[in-house]
Amino acid sequence: MDIKRSLVLLCSSYGSFLLGQEKAVDTIYIFDNQMNKVKLFHPVRTINPKDVEKNSTNLSELLRYQSSIYIKENGRGAVSSPSFRGTTAQQTAFVWNGININSSFLGQGDVNNIPLFGYDQIEVKAGGGSVVYGSGAVGGSIHLNNILDFNRGFKASVFSEAASFDTYNNFAQASFSNDKLSVKVSGSYVTSQNDYKVPEFVVGNTGFNNVNGRYYNTSVNIGASYKIADQQTISWQNQIFDASQHYPIFEDNGNRTKYKAQTLRSLIAWDIQKNNLSNSLKAAYTEDNFQYFSSLNLPKASGAEGKNYIFKNDFNYFITPKININAIGEFQVNKGEGYESGIGSISRNVGSLAGLIRYFATKDLRFEAGIKKDFVENISSPLLYSFSGKWNALRWYHVGANFSRNFRFPSFNDLYWQPGGNLDLLPETSTNIDMDHEFSFGDFKITLSPYYMDIKNLINWLPTPLGYWAPFNTARVESYGFESQVTWNKKLGKHSVKLDAGYTYSKSVNKDTQLQRMYVPLHKAVGNIEYGYSFLSVYAQGLFNGLTYTTTDQQRSTAIDPYFILNTGISAAIFKKYTLGFKVNNVTNTVYQTVSLYPMPKRNYSVYATINF
Numbered sequence: 001m002d003i004k005r006s007l008v009l010l011c012s013s014y015g016s017f018l019l020g021q022e023k024a025v026d027t028i029y030i031f032d033n034q035m036n037k038v039k040l041f042h043p044v045r046t047i048n049p050k051d052v053e054k055n056s057t058n059l060s061e062l063l064r065y066q067s068s069i070y071i072k073e074n075g076r077g078a079v080s081s082p083s084f085r086g087t088t089a090q091q092t093a094f095v096w097n098g099i100n101i102n103s104s105f106l107g108q109g110d111v112n113n114i115p116l117f118g119y120d121q122i123e124v125k126a127g128g129g130s131v132v133y134g135s136g137a138v139g140g141s142i143h144l145n146n147i148l149d150f151n152r153g154f155k156a157s158v159f160s161e162a163a164s165f166d167t168y169n170n171f172a173q174a175s176f177s178n179d180k181l182s183v184k185v186s187g188s189y190v191t192s193q194n195d196y197k198v199p200e201f202v203v204g205n206t207g208f209n210n211v212n213g214r215y216y217n218t219s220v221n222i223g224a225s226y227k228i229a230d231q232q233t234i235s236w237q238n239q240i241f242d243a244s245q246h247y248p249i250f251e252d253n254g255n256r257t258k259y260k261a262q263t264l265r266s267l268i269a270w271d272i273q274k275n276n277l278s279n280s281l282k283a284a285y286t287e288d289n290f291q292y293f294s295s296l297n298l299p300k301a302s303g304a305e306g307k308n309y310i311f312k313n314d315f316n317y318f319i320t321p322k323i324n325i326n327a328i329g330e331f332q333v334n335k336g337e338g339y340e341s342g343i344g345s346i347s348r349n350v351g352s353l354a355g356l357i358r359y360f361a362t363k364d365l366r367f368e369a370g371i372k373k374d375f376v377e378n379i380s381s382p383l384l385y386s387f388s389g390k391w392n393a394l395r396w397y398h399v400g401a402n403f404s405r406n407f408r409f410p411s412f413n414d415l416y417w418q419p420g421g422n423l424d425l426l427p428e429t430s431t432n433i434d435m436d437h438e439f440s441f442g443d444f445k446i447t448l449s450p451y452y453m454d455i456k457n458l459i460n461w462l463p464t465p466l467g468y469w470a471p472f473n474t475a476r477v478e479s480y481g482f483e484s485q486v487t488w489n490k491k492l493g494k495h496s497v498k499l500d501a502g503y504t505y506s507k508s509v510n511k512d513t514q515l516q517r518m519y520v521p522l523h524k525a526v527g528n529i530e531y532g533y534s535f536l537s538v539y540a541q542g543l544f545n546g547l548t549y550t551t552t553d554q555q556r557s558t559a560i561d562p563y564f565i566l567n568t569g570i571s572a573a574i575f576k577k578y579t580l581g582f583k584v585n586n587v588t589n590t591v592y593q594t595v596s597l598y599p600m601p602k603r604n605y606s607v608y609a610t611i612n613f
Helices: 049-055 059-066 412-416
Strands: 027-031 046-047 070-071 080-083 092-096 121-126 138-145 147-149 153-163 167-175 183-191 196-203 206-209 215-227 232-247 257-273 279-293 302-319 323-339 345-362 365-376 383-394 399-408 430-442 442-465 469-492 494-511 524-531 534-544 564-575 578-585 593-595 604-612
Touching: 049 534, 049 564, 049 604, 059 070, 059 080, 059 524, 059 534, 070 593, 080 302, 147 167, 147 183, 147 215, 323 412, 345 412
Parallel strands: 092 138
Antiparallel strands: 027 147, 046 121, 070 080, 121 138, 153 167, 153 604, 167 183, 183 215, 196 206, 215 232, 232 257, 257 279, 279 302, 302 323, 323 345, 345 365, 365 383, 383 399, 399 430, 430 442, 442 469, 469 494, 494 524, 524 534, 534 564, 564 578, 578 604
C-alpha cells in the first residue's frame, strides 16, 4: 500500500481521506490493509520490535507485561492462552497479516506456539471486531503484522540473548529494497532447559522443581513485494514454525510427556491503489499440525492436521470526499484430520460478506457502520453489525463510542471429538458496547475505556452421565469494567523519559450463578518507565495481578493470591550499530502463578546483544 496516496494517509485536515494530495514520503506495503481504518475509530496498542527486547522470552511474557490481557500459562513456556476483558481464549482472535489464524480444532491460539520474533508490529485491539476479523473477535484481537518498505537499500540485524535456565533466544533479519522490489527474510531459534526451581511452592512433600520443562522452537519468515505498475503491487508473506514443549511434572519419577506443533502460513496479495479506490485480493494457505506424546520415548498418542484455504477480497471506494464504502468478501475451506481423537477426515466451507460505510462529517467528527453475514456449513450464523463514532470535541479531549454484535462458531473439537462432540451446538454471540475518552495535555495522554458485553450460548465442556465430557451451550455471561492507559514522553537535550502504564478492572460473571468466572482477575495493572541519557537506557517494568479465582464456585482457598512483579534492565548503544543489554526479571523474587499449581520462575537474569548492519 502506497502511503503517498489516500488510504494510508487516512485523514486530511477536513477529517476525510486525502484524495488529491501527495506527500514525499517513503512507500510501504502493509499486509493488513484494514488496520489503518480500524485506528480511525478504536484505540490500538502497538508493540514495536524495540519493545520486544524487554520481554523476549516468549509471546506470553510480552503480552502479559505490555498489554491489558491476562495470560494463563501452565508454567513458563508451556500451554498458554489469553483472557481478554473477562472472555475466554476462544473469544480472542489472533490475526496474522489480516488473516484470522485461530485453530480450527481448538478455536483459539496457543500463545506459546506462535512465534514472538519476525513481525514489524504486534498490535492489540480491545473490543469486538467480528465484522472485519471474523469468528472469535469477541473480547478483542491480537494482530501480528509484517510491513515491507521500498527505497531503503540493504539493512540487517542480529539479536542474541543468553538467560537463566539455559535459555537462548536468537533472531536475525535482513532486507533489501529499491523503488520496485522489497524483500525481507528473518529467522529465529529459541531453546531452554527451563529447569527452574521454586522451593517455597510445596508440591507433595518437596518444593517445586520444573522437571521436564524443556522447550524449543524455530521460525522462518520470508516476505516480498513487487510493483508491477505504478498503482499495482504483488506481495507474498510466508511463515514456517516448528516447536516442541515438554510438559512439567511434579515428581522426578513422573511420566514425562511432550507436545510438538508445526505451522505453515503463506499469503499472496494483489493490491490496486488509486486516488479514490483500492482493492486488495488475497489468497492464503495455512496449516496447523500437532502431536501429543504420552511418553517421550513412545510414538505419538494423539494429534491432528488442519489445512485452510482462504480467499479474501477487500474493496474500498470514495463516493464523495466525505463518504467511503468498503466491501469485504471471504471464502474458506477448512479441512482437518484427527489421530486417536475420534475425529476422522472432515471439511467445512465458510463464507462471508461484509459492508461498511464511513462518513466524515467534519474534520473532528466521523462515523462508521458495518454489517456482515457469515455462511458456515451446517451452522446457522447470526447477522453481525457494528456502529462506531469518533468526535474530537476539544483540542485536549476526544471521545469515541462503539456498539457491535460479534460471534464465535463451534470448533472442530466442539463438533466432532469422540466421544463427546455435539453437532447441535449454536454459535456464541455477544453484544458489545464500549467508549473511549482520550485526554491530552502536552506530552501527557490519558485514555479511559469503559465497556460492557453480554455473551449468549457460551460453549462449555461438562461431564455427562455416560462418563465422558461433552460441549453444550449453557451459560450467559455478563462482562463489564474499564481499561485505562497513561502515557508520557519527554525529551530534553540528551535526556528522555517514557512512561506507559495501564489499569484494567474486569467483572465477568455467569448470569446463572452471579459468580466471577475462572481466571478473570478483577484488577490488573502494568507499567513501564524508561529513562535514556545519550547512549544509555534504563527501564523498570511492573505488573500487579489481583485475586484470581480458579474454580466456578469462587472458592477463596484455591484462588491465586494477588502478586506484584518487578523487572528492570539497562542497555547501551555503542557506535550506533551495537547494543548491549542486561535484564533482571522478578527482582523481588516473588512466588506467583498464572495457572493453579504451576508456579512461574523466581528471580532470573539475561544478557543480550543487538547488531545493526
